[in-house]
Amino acid sequence: MTPSLVLTGLSAATMAAPVGGYGLIADAAIVLTGDRIAWVGPRADLPTAQKGLERRELGGRLVTPALIDCHTHIVHGGNRAREFEMRLEGASYEQIARAGGGIVSTVAATRAASEADLLASALPRVDALIAQGVAVIEVKSGYGLDLDTELKMLRVARALGRLRPVRIVTSFLGAHAIPAGTDADSYIDGVCLPTLRAAHAEGLVDAVDGFCEGIAFDTAQIGRVFEAARALGLPVKLHAEQLSHGGGTALAARHGALSADHVEYATDADARALAKAGTVAVLLPGAFYTIHETQAPPVQAFRAHGVPMAVATDWNPGSSPLGSILLAMNMACTLFRLTPAEALAGTTRHAARALGLADCGMIAPGLRADLAIWNVTDPAELSCGIGINPLYQRIFGGVA
Numbered sequence: 382m383t384p385s386l387v388l389t390g391l392s393a394a395t396m397a398a399p400v401g402g403y404g405l406i407a408d409a410a411i412v413l414t415g416d417r418i419a420w421v422g423p424r425a426d427l428p429t430a431q432k433g434l435e436r437r438e439l440g441g442r443l444v445t446p447a448l449i450d451c452h453t454h455i456v457h458g459g460n461r462a463r464e465f466e467m468r469l470e471g472a473s474y475e476q477i478a479r480a481g482g483g484i485v486s487t488v489a490a491t492r493a494a495s496e497a498d499l500l501a502s503a504l505p506r507v508d509a510l511i512a513q514g515v516a517v518i519e520v521k522s523g524y525g526l527d528l529d530t531e532l533k534m535l536r537v538a539r540a541l542g543r544l545r546p547v548r549i550v551t552s553f554l555g556a557h558a559i560p561a562g563t564d565a566d567s568y569i570d571g572v573c574l575p576t577l578r579a580a581h582a583e584g585l586v587d588a589v590d591g592f593c594e595g596i597a598f599d600t601a602q603i604g605r606v607f608e609a610a611r612a613l614g615l616p617v618k619l620h621a622e623q624l625s626h627g628g629g630t631a632l633a634a635r636h637g638a639l640s641a642d643h644v645e646y647a648t649d650a651d652a653r654a655l656a657k658a659g660t661v662a663v664l665l666p667g668a669f670y671t672i673h674e675t676q677a678p679p680v681q682a683f684r685a686h687g688v689p690m691a692v693a694t695d696w697n698p699g700s701s702p703l704g705s706i707l708l709a710m711n712m713a714c715t716l717f718r719l720t721p722a723e724a725l726a727g728t729t730r731h732a733a734r735a736l737g738l739a740d741c742g743m744i745a746p747g748l749r750a751d752l753a754i755w756n757v758t759d760p761a762e763l764s765c766g767i768g769i770n771p772l773y774q775r776i777f778g779g780v781a
């Protein structure tokens with residue numbers, strides 16, 4: 382008989398609410414059976430059959446779904462602290478990129494690192510997110526830009542999920558930057574697509590991503606990557622409209638992408654297209670903040686057209702060295718004017734949707750027993766704090 386556990390003395394932000402709400406149940410109880418949620422509701426309504434099971438009294442604490450960081454680059458070599466200084470000396474993100482800095486400088490460090498080095502440097506990043514109540518982390522490739530290193534990155538990503546109590550979802554991001562010595566079209570056709578096929582054959586790819594931007598790839602080139610993903614039966618997502626409007630968001634919608642990410646320069650028409658396609662807008666306030674961007678994503682248009690908004694760290698060594706999902710929530714509220722309820726939906730229900738996961742992101746019967754128990758009573762405290770981590774305990778797959 383699978384062991385069961387009854388949690389009582391809590392308020393539950395189930396996130397199984399209509400748009401904009403917490404789905405809050407005051408004085409609630411939650412029944413876990415194995416790695417699944419069996420029941421959630423007011424403690425007074427707890428089914429009598431559950432009353433004899435092991436109970437855990439939580440002293441009135443808030444319980445949410447465990448958090449999901451749906452956009453990270455946490456596998457990488459080296460650091461970009463020098464660029465941080467350059468930016469403070471006035472160089473723009475694009476100027477740094479065109480001067481050989483940016484993504485391609487991390488590519489050199491990642492190519493030089495061994496698989497063991499990359500694993501050793503990524504594990505503390507996973508541990509930091511787990512300590513904030515995270516149960517699912519999306520990890521992208523994209524700092525190899527050659528077959529061996531892209532495969533190395535994705536193997537490390539898979540190893541993270543074997544070595545820690547966390548679910549890792551991988552995205553192939555071979556179309557992240559144009560390596561030195563080639564052009565975009567030759568790279569896409571000669572390296573990126575063959576590498577995608579090799580990575581997929583090895584079971585390393587859960588989704589396919591790209592960087593559609595003036596300093597990276599255009600819609601035609603990304604379109605070829607998306608067609609190859611479709612041929613392999615893989616979902617797609619896209620870094621789109623981060624620094625300018627280039628048509629990436631509309632392209633993502635046309636391909637039924639899981640998500641369009643950054644989207645600072647998306648338009649009302651793009652928001653309509655995302656809504657029609659059911660594509661999630663992933664907001665990445667850490668990059669907006671780090672590169673001193675001034676154009677915020679069209680949050681009001683996303684609301685008006687019913688586009689689900691997710692929030693993630695974009696944890697990477699350059700544009701968003703942000704290791705806190707909770708601070709990302711705070712930034713999404715403070716910089717993009719999301720409500721705290723939208724920010725929490727952005728790291729639970731909508732983040733799950735951005736990864737194509739249907740078994741998590743809410744507290745509801747049948748979903749995974751991945752929960753976060755907080756030393757707070759009001760869900761808004763999770764977004765209000767700046768650099769504060771009020772996690773009391775994380776339950777992963779029914780195990781504390």
Ligand SMILES: O=C(O)CC[C@@H]1NC(=O)NC1=O
Nearest residue numbers: 483484592620668697699700
């Ligand atoms: O700066 C980096 O290393 C990655 C930045 C990250 N990748 C991308 O396409 N946009 C970003 O912000």
Ligand SMILES: [Fe+3]
Nearest residue numbers: 452454620695
């Ligand atoms: Fe990114």
